[in-house]
Amino acid sequence: MPSFRDMLSQVKQAIREVDPAGADAERDRAVFLDVREADEYSQGTIPGSLHLPRGYVELQVEGRLPDKSQPIVVYCAGGTRSALAAKAMQDLGYLDVASMAGGFNKWKDEGRQWVVPRTLNADQRNRYHRHLLLPEVGEPGQQRLLESKVLLLGAGGLGSPAALYLAAAGVGTLGIIDMDVVDASNLQRQVLHNLDRIGERKVDSAKRTLTAMNPDVNVVTYDTRLGADNILGIIDGYDVIVDGTDNFPTRYLVNDASLLERIPVVHGSIFRFEGQITVFKPYEGPCYRCLVPEPPPAELAPSCAEAGVLGVLPGIIGSMQAMEAIKLLLRLGDPLVGRLLAYDALEESFREFKVRRDPSCPACGESAGPIVIAEYDELCMPHPAAPSIASRPPAPVQASASAAAGV
DSSP states (O other), X not given: OOOHXXXXXXXXXXXXXXXXXXXXXXXXXXXXXXXXXHHHHHTOBOTTOEEOOGGGXXXXXXXXXXXXXXXXXXXXXXXXXXHHHHHHHHHTTOSSEEEETTHHHHXXXXXXXXXXXXXXXXXXXXXXXXXXXXXXXXXHHHHHHHTOEEEEXXXXXXXXXXXXXXXXXXXXXXXXXXXXBOOGGGTTTOTTOOGGGXXXXXXXXXXXXXXXXXXXXXXXXXXXXXXXXXXXXXXXXXXXXXXXXXXXHHHHHHXXXXXXXXXXXXXXXXXXXXXXXXXXXXXXXXXXXXXXXXXXXXXXXXXXXXXXXXXTHHHHHHHHHXXXXXXXXXXXXXXXXXXXXXXXXXXXXXXXXXXXXXXXOTTTSTTOOOOOOOOOGGGOOOOTTOSSOOOOOOGGGTTSXXXXXXX
């Protein structure tokens, strides 16, 4: 029976090995895979490396590194585990895998660049354990969430469930803008708040709920009206905007500012028993003006205050907005860019509509002029009986009633 030394020798003959100098020369084109244990990784690693302990390579590497033609350099502490991992990956069909001889120890001894990575503490590993089990998320994905910043427009019906799930997921910074106070009539659907908070500023109530749920989350509040004079300063630095606004002027304002700053917007809207959700990713898909070039007359767009909304509906749409935001942050799956999803609660059905960029769109079209951030209140005055306007359905979904608001 061959010894381990003999077996290792055969493995090394079957794979490609590079020394640290050769590996360093490949850093611009190759993915570096660190197969040491978590305690070794936490003490230092090569910058930009993907961490996957040797014992999980066969189980998870295809989910973490789906492109089997991409050059990969595998390393461990001394070169043994990386050789075995490289051979296992070759057997899985990876075409360009090399093991770094001498491993991380030799890399450090030669004075090459290394860093101490940010790692999850014990409490975080327990809190986000179900995320860590997902190869598509894992520790790198959870770290990315903790370093991400999401701005929620509104702490109402849509903003409440979206904020709760983003906080629970560990999104590190949540900005919340809302200038309203908690009212008893809100509690049927705005689950961030409770009876004890009636009369309290919504942003303060939201912060209390979210920080009690997850101390990892930094909640930044904006108790102000979103306008042309402050929107660029407020959205600057955020990775994603979750839009739960309830009126056309604000939606046009957010659209133009997001195009200027190139920040994706997860748009949601609700009305009675129906809701809609889509993602506006600047210059990769349509913008809000592509779907709704002009607002409808106020008398044709009743608000939720006039027509009502089933309390659980914003929970469904707001949760989906949180899902789309997380997909954007982690670059997962197929976000709703160029697609509008319409939900009918009475039928319990979904319909998907393809939506395309309008080449003549005045905001993102081929001949669009410079974007000017301006107020749009004159476009649509509120209905006399209601404090805000609901949006009519965009052209692709005229058969479904639309989206009013995140109220």
